[in-house]
Amino acid sequence: MQRYTTLILAGLVIVLAALLAGTLIFVNNQPVQQRAIQPLAEVAAMEPDSSKWGVNFPNQYASFLKTRDNNIATTYGGSSDFSHLEKDPRQKILFAGMPFSKDYNEDRGHEWALTDVNKTKRLNLDKENPKRTPGTCYSCKSANMPGLWAEMGLEGVGKTFFGDLTPRVDSSIGCANCHEPGTMRLIVTNPALEEALQAQGKDWKTFTRQEMRSLVCANCHVEYYFAGESKYLTFPWEKGTKVEEMWEYYTEIGFKDWEYPDTKTPMLKAQHPEYEMYTAGSTHYNAGVACADCHMPYVREGAAKYSSHNIHSPMLNPQRACGQCHTDTEAVVRRVNLIQEQTYKTKIAAEDAIVDAINAIKAAAANPNSDAALLEEARLLHRQAQFYWDYVSAENSMGFHNPEYALKILAEATNLARQAQMKAAQAANDPSLLQTGTYYQSGPSGQ
Ligand code: HEC
Ligand code: HEC
Ligand code: HEC
Numbered sequence: 001m002q003r004y005t006t007l008i009l010a011g012l013v014i015v016l017a018a019l020l021a022g023t024l025i026f027v028n029n030q031p032v033q034q035r036a037i038q039p040l041a042e043v044a045a046m047e048p049d050s051s052k053w054g055v056n057f058p059n060q061y062a063s064f065l066k067t068r069d070n071n072i073a074t075t076y077g078g079s080s081d082f083s084h085l086e087k088d089p090r091q092k093i094l095f096a097g098m099p100f101s102k103d104y105n106e107d108r109g110h111e112w113a114l115t116d117v118n119k120t121k122r123l124n125l126d127k128e129n130p131k132r133t134p135g136t137c138y139s140c141k142s143a144n145m146p147g148l149w150a151e152m153g154l155e156g157v158g159k160t161f162f163g164d165l166t167p168r169v170d171s172s173i174g175c176a177n178c179h180e181p182g183t184m185r186l187i188v189t190n191p192a193l194e195e196a197l198q199a200q201g202k203d204w205k206t207f208t209r210q211e212m213r214s215l216v217c218a219n220c221h222v223e224y225y226f227a228g229e230s231k232y233l234t235f236p237w238e239k240g241t242k243v244e245e246m247w248e249y250y251t252e253i254g255f256k257d258w259e260y261p262d263t264k265t266p267m268l269k270a271q272h273p274e275y276e277m278y279t280a281g282s283t284h285y286n287a288g289v290a291c292a293d294c295h296m297p298y299v300r301e302g303a304a305k306y307s308s309h310n311i312h313s314p315m316l317n318p319q320r321a322c323g324q325c326h327t328d329t330e331a332v333v334r335r336v337n338l339i340q341e342q343t344y345k346t347k348i349a350a351e352d353a354i355v356d357a358i359n360a361i362k363a364a365a366a367n368p369n370s371d372a373a374l375l376e377e378a379r380l381l382h383r384q385a386q387f388y389w390d391y392v393s394a395e396n397s398m399g400f401h402n403p404e405y406a407l408k409i410l411a412e413a414t415n416l417a418r419q420a421q422m423k424a425a426q427a428a429n430d431p432s433l434l435q436t437g438t439y440y441q442s443g444p445s446g447q
């Protein structure tokens, strides 16, 4: 009996041990819980080659590459690189004496940025010329820049001639302009943005995810200037990001981009202040909507849901871009058309007023008997009028990002231009300089 009991017990122990071993092997061979983002390939910090990131994130990469194929124009924007100067020849007059009067095309997809900066006639590739183009012009065009900034600093890049930087810039905008590899979190990659925020006492590392979904665009879609001899990339945000505050900043530091021929006005060129225009209290911004909500809506492919990196005009896919929040898409599209048409008409009225001011100041400046102090006042009014007009004109949404504010700025620009014209007429004591519509009298090119 005892022998049987021992055998049975031994058998039981063996069976239990086998079960335990089996369980352990089973448990150990279970797949570990899937991480949300599972890196397959290690990507180096600031890696400029987006295809390397694309191995891990094929959907984002594939949608990103589509920005190369977009070519459809919308009424005021879209992805065809039409010439603004041909569409509205007044701008040839307004930008006389500076490179934008030679070449000014509509923006298109991120994959084109590097090609387009290299082919613009605005470049000055004569290395001996004091007005040669600095390396700073690559700042918003390439995924190589975060690495080059880390190596050379903003100052080193600014001091380098554009042509000398060219061999080191081979990628258009890419993942490295917006993401940190590994974590894939959104980051500030442009040191000029970091410094501009610091000057306002802000630290982007404390920003919410939704705020970052707009702030990454501010790496590039902002107003900026090149400060001093080293062409140091600077955002004029110290006093704030509203047009009035930037105007005050530029006035205080006495900055000018160029001098207007014959009137001798010290001029400012506005860049593309999408971020500032949008965040200046627009309805959508106040409601917590981010740039990425309209320009990078979620798409679904099979089981995958991801942010479309095929960034373009939301008017090309309003159902997806606006339809996530607005049920009546047709109605909001009609509203966009109305806003843009009104902004465009108001913008043209401002341009006509500025052209009148320019012609009056030119005549007053050519008159040896003109009052110098009044003439100087006229120039400053022209400077401000044109900066305000350009702030709306160069902003790429034709008013949509902030309709009320855009119209207010344009109304101010027209008012300032008319004052400039009046001052010039007073300076020359010549009432004939008060005539309006001078653009239409001088033929289609205005000159
Ligand atoms: C509520 C939706 C919405 C938000 C939010 C938004 N945009 Fe737009 N954006 C538009 C619309 C609509 C247009 C006009 C497109 C057109 O005219 O074809 C536009 C135009 C643009 C354009 C020019 C596009 C083109 O076709 O040339 C750029 C660049 C742009 N937005 C950048 C931004 C940035 C940067 C932000 C955040 C600071 C932003 N947008 C926030 C809806 C939005
Ligand atoms: C590294 C700089 C950079 C960043 C960051 C950036 N952009 Fe751009 N973006 C550009 C440049 C430059 C162009 C114009 C390229 C051209 O015309 O060749 C452009 C073009 C565009 C266009 C016009 C596309 C078209 O097909 O007409 C839209 C819309 C746009 N950007 C939106 C955004 C949004 C939204 C963000 C943030 C999520 C963003 N961009 C971030 C530099 C940048
Ligand atoms: C112009 C800025 C910009 C560029 C360039 C960019 N991204 Fe993004 N990316 C974003 C934004 C904005 C989001 C949305 C983030 C969020 O919602 O938190 C995002 C989200 C993501 C996500 C998170 C999942 C998702 O789809 O929402 C991944 C992964 C990603 N991007 C990969 C890439 C890859 C790969 C590249 C290069 C091919 C790239 N991104 C280029 C701005 C950018």
Ligand code: HEC
Residues within 6 Å of the ligand: 283, 284, 287, 289, 290, 293, 294, 314, 315, 318, 321, 322, 323, 324, 325, 326, 332, 333, 335, 336
């Ligand atoms: C993430 C959500 C969201 C997206 C995406 C969005 N909107 Fe809106 N939109 C809102 C909210 C919220 C309001 C404010 C509603 C209110 O206050 O009644 C608003 C208001 C508006 C208004 C009225 C604004 C005014 O000042 O009268 C228009 C027009 C509009 N949206 C157009 C658009 C268009 C066009 C798009 C796509 C390009 C779009 N929206 C995308 C959320 C969104």
